[in-house]
Amino acid sequence: MKVLKIIVLVVLLGFVGIQFVPTDPNLSDVVPDTDFMSVNQVAKDIEHDLRVSCYDCHSNNTQYPWYNKVQPIAWFLEEHIKEGKEELNFNEWGDYSDRRKRSKLKSIASQIEDDKMPLSSYTLIHKDAKLSVEEKERILTLVNDLMEELDN
Template identity: 60%
Template sequence: MIKGLKFLAIIALVALVVIQFVPAKRNQSDIVPASDFIASYNPPKEVESILRTSCYDCHSNNTNYPWYNKIQPVAMFLEDHIEHGKEEFNFNEFGEYSDRRKMSKLKSFISQVEQDEMPLDSYTLIHRSAKVSNAEKELVLTWVNQLQDSLRNQ
């Protein structure tokens, strides 16, 4: 019985080690394009920092990788997330969206954050600093709402 357990544990350990050799694509880029959301709209410092820590990891071309994000199988799942996240809304490419799309992206942004759909629970569970408090939520939403109004009136 104990021998069996030990055997299993060793297998699992070996698997964990082996899986580390699965190459992970890193989503990293030093270039901040002119189309970047923060660069274009200059949010207040607090809002900027919330966006960067809670959104940019999966919704931009540059992810911050704490050590646990480099470990497999976390890295694999993260890679998947980033790919999908950027497809939905890429902060770095916001300026390239058509006016119509900008408006609908902002709308989706607001409703996702309002309903606590974003940032994803599965993400904030590990990445505690990405969690947004109610006050932070309020701050971001107020600002994005203002931005939405100003874009609409352009």
């Protein structure tokens, strides 16, 4: 029983201790001119859909939930956002080459069509981020229109 108490105490102290390890939040007050919405003059309804469903992980400004203050959750979210931004950062869209834009647009379409994005782990907590059939169709239409523009 004494060993169990020691183990619980060590785990508890470890948990409290990791709360003081800082993370690097993905927060920016600036929307750059290179942002996807600015570069492509996206309709308001599609802009809303993308901001709610994509921008937390694929931009330079995440709207963090309250539980982001708790470790190790904050580390998990920080790593997840870092990976998302490496794959696609909507704030840097204007800096991408046409070839990269085309590749990203194809990937966006594929991910949405295959229900891989937004991630189910994200929509489990963020119910409003789940895309309806109509929202998917609007985004896919935009993606296809942008690919056509790039091809011309």
